[in-house]
Amino acid sequence: MGTHINARKGDVAETVLLPGDPLRAKWIAETFLEDAICYNQVRGMLGFTGHYKGKRISVQGSGMGVPSALIYYHELITNYNAKTLIRVGTAGSFQKDIGLRDVILAMSASTTSSINDERFPSAHFAPTADFELFQKAVEFARSQKIPIKAGNILTHDMYYEDDMEDYKRWAAYGVLCVEMETAGLYTIAARQGVKALSVLTISDSLVTGKVTSPEDREQSFSDMVNIALNIA
Numbered sequence: 105m106g107t108h109i110n111a112r113k114g115d116v117a118e119t120v121l122l123p124g125d126p127l128r129a130k131w132i133a134e135t136f137l138e139d140a141i142c143y144n145q146v147r148g149m150l151g152f153t154g155h156y157k158g159k160r161i162s163v164q165g166s167g168m169g170v171p172s173a174l175i176y177y178h179e180l181i182t183n184y185n186a187k188t189l190i191r192v193g194t195a196g197s198f199q200k201d202i203g204l205r206d207v208i209l210a211m212s213a214s215t216t217s218s219i220n221d222e223r224f225p226s227a228h229f230a231p232t233a234d235f236e237l238f239q240k241a242v243e244f245a246r247s248q249k250i251p252i253k254a255g256n257i258l259t260h261d262m263y264y265e266d267d268m269e270d271y272k273r274w275a276a277y278g279v280l281c282v283e284m285e286t287a288g289l290y291t292i293a294a295r296q297g298v299k300a301l302s303v304l305t306i307s308d309s310l311v312t313g314k315v316t317s318p319e320d321r322e323q324s325f326s327d328m329v330n331i332a333l334n335i336a
């Protein structure tokens with residue numbers, strides 16, 4: 105039914121959690137969802153649908169970077185009728201008071217991606233979170249005493265830069281952290297009239313050089329998943 109997601113129309117829930125890593129999708133489905141069924145294996149980009157507290161939820165890997173992620177966001181919205189898209193991703197800290205495993209809500213996403221240059225020649229669209237989802241996430245995190253920070257993040261096209269000190273330009277403007285998909289998510293959500301929010305966990309720090317393990321990135325960070333599932 106889709107080029108990159110091969111499922112039947114009703115196989116995907118209206119609410120979809122979106123990690124970049126397909127194995128994080130599998131871990132979320134196996135750890136948090138009841139009766140989870142795998143609906144997609146095309147290119148190994150696993151997608152599952154199950155139930156959380158009685159609500160039908162899907163979780164779909166999206167790959168790394170805006171071009172890959174937009175393929176999955178587009179097919180989920182236009183082929184499978186997804187209405188609420190919540191990214192659950194990792195990010196690198198730009199600020200010294202943001203450390204490993206801290207949870208970040210992306211209110212907006214600055215970007216080095218050129219996806220909107222054609223849409224808005226000589227102008228700049230500001231990709232922004234859905235207010236209702238954002239507000240619910242803040243309320244849920246406070247109720248569970250999960251510390252969060254919220255603000256502008258950077259969606260970068262490159263993980264490895266020539267100058268790894270370049271982050272300081274963004275940090276000076278208060279940008280909290282870097283990842284690689286949210287600006288694409290907020291842009292397509294705005295265009296298609298659906299809700300989107302990115303909930304991120306800091307997996308490494310560009311300030312201190314500290315990193316988490318690959319296993320951590322795949323299989324931990326349950327605070328962000330709990331936030332995403334409970335606002336879904």
Ligand SMILES: O=P(O)(O)O[C@H]1O[C@H](CO)[C@@H](O)[C@H]1O
Pocket residue numbers: 122123124125167168169192193194195263283284285321
């Ligand atoms: O952990 P995920 O969701 O993949 O997100 C981050 O991790 C990847 C880079 O390691 C990029 O996709 C970036 O956005």
Ligand SMILES: O=c1cc[nH]c(=O)[nH]1
Pocket residue numbers: 194195196197263282283284307308
């Ligand atoms: O894109 C990303 C994701 C995690 N950490 C980074 O430094 N960059």
